[in-house]
Amino acid sequence: MQNIRSGGVRMGIKILTPGMFTTVQDGGRKGYQSSGFSPAGVMDTRSYRIANLLVDNDADEAVLEIMMLGPSIEFGEDEVIAVTGAPVDPRINERPVSMNRALQVKRGDILKFGYPKTGRYAYIAFAGGLDIQMVMGSRSTHTKSLMGGFRGGRLEAGALIRLRNPRKRLRRMNKRDLSDWSETYKDGAVKASSELLRVILGPQDDYFTKEGMVTFLNAEYKVDVDSDRMGYRLSGEPVEAKQGVDILSDGIAFGAVQITPEGQPIIMLADRQTTGGYAKIANVISVDIPRLVQLRTNEKVKFTACSVEVGQRLYRAQQEEFERIKNERFG
Incomplete structure (x- = not known):
């Protein structure tokens, strides 16, 4: 992974603070359980699929999975992203932005998150995909075996990740909003019913x-x-x-x-x-x-x-x- 550089073609993202447990995940490492390898992959497959839909990625493209408290991310170029899953209160340059829709970000923008009132997992998809090496057909992280993802573990402060094919804008950009269709998480720390x-x-x-x-x-x-x-x-x-x-x-x-x-x-x-x-x-x-x-x-x-x-x-x-x-x- 190379540093984010102004004027570069594929400058990607920089992790300023890592959050509680942020990893690179995709649809999982399929076909290797018989050889003793855990599939890993995203936990909430629905929110994951919605995130990639919003940014026009393939269904199995890698994303960042956030557990509870998200990271702070600096963007090294203009990009299109989407945040889905648990309501993590995303903010760009301290201004609240919507979840479950495609968002345009500019070089130098900083994305931060709050602590969700409900839910555990949220997802950040990047149009064009993360430039993470494939290991046995997947970019997913399995932290217990130090396999896949970004150096086999959770993201750390200072991590630099490029995008494979970054995109500044998508067709039908103003239509890329699935707020009406995405899972709704009720406010409150604990659900009253089962x-x-x-x-x-x-x-x-x-x-x-x-x-x-x-x-x-x-x-x-x-x-x-x-x-x-x-x-x-x-x-x-x-x-x-x-x-x-x-x-x-x-x-x-x-x-x-x-x-x-x-x-x-x-x-x-x-x-x-x-x-x-x-x-x-x-x-x-x-x-x-x-x-x-x-x-x-x-x-x-x-x-x-x-x-x-x-x-x-x-x-x-x-x-x-x-x-x-x-x-x-x-x-």
Whole structure:
């Protein structure tokens, strides 16, 4: 990475302050779990997709993922960006700017963020993409293995990142606003009601008693403080197993719900290990994971069962909606 230089062609961005936990992420490192490599990738796939839509990037383009408190960024050239996800109060040169729309920034501008009242993760997309080396088909950061992203870890003050193909303006610039379609986060530190997550039961739901299954699908669980990009631990009424939850280790999908020996659910997420030895009672469907990952400590979830066919139909409908918006609003 080279320094930002006035008069250069690809001058990019400089991280002035890094924020709480800011990393480079994309759609994840697919196809390598069988070799022991975690996929990593963004937590909130919906906000991520919206960010790239707004700046006319490919769907899988790398972004900066912000966790809670965002970085301060200086721009080394005129660029187009978008900020989506949790309401992080973005400001350019101390003036508030809107989320969920394309924004033009000038060389020398400084982007800062506030602390969100709700939600955890926000995303910054840059038109033209970040100039980050691909590692095994992805630019995503997996901090535990020091793989990918910017030097394998969270961004630090002074980090310099260029853009591959920076763009000063996009077609239909005034139409690139998805405020009416983006996820709405309610004000308040803790939601009063539970977030209802749809799950597909299995593959080891037969490890649990009938009473245990009733508990899982009716009890309310709180997000534990010991939750991160690897997984969200939940606390609540224990789920009863027939004869323990230990299994021969097998693969873990995004959103898999393991049950610990104490009967507590853990939902495995972007930085999950590739295999696990606890029985998986269910898997959160793809379209509901973005709502899950935006929950904070002590916020509540409940589970309801749905079929594979329903999960697939909802996923296809979401993808079709992304394409419709891309073609009708921005095409």
